[in-house]
Amino acid sequence: MxxxxxxxxxxxxxxxxxxxxxxxxxxxxxxxxxxxxxxxNGLSLVKQHQLVxxxxxxELASEAIHALALKTETxx
Numbered sequence: 001m002x003x004x005x006x007x008x009x010x011x012x013x014x015x016x017x018x019x020x021x022x023x024x025x026x027x028x029x030x031x032x033x034x035x036x037x038x039x040x041n042g043l044s045l046v047k048q049h050q051l052v053x054x055x056x057x058x059e060l061a062s063e064a065i066h067a068l069a070l071k072t073e074t075x076x
Contacts, residue, residue, distance in 0.1 A: 015035065016039075019075075037075075
């Protein structure tokens with residue numbers, strides 16, 4: 001299982017200017033993640049999500065994260 005702080009750190013390594021919020025939905029392997037970043041400007045929702053998934057690729061492949069509900073947005 002990946003901890004909240006591990007998930008936050010992995011995303012921040014890939015998306016440096018991001019604000020990341022992680023909530024456990026069920027156990028520690030079902031997560032709700034919200035990522036806010038100016039790097040998402042001009043990207044489609046699919047591209048935004050792909051960027052976050054690429055940061056968590058190993059955790060998803062190993063099922064350290066079993067389910068991921070993802071919300072991405074740009075800063076106001």
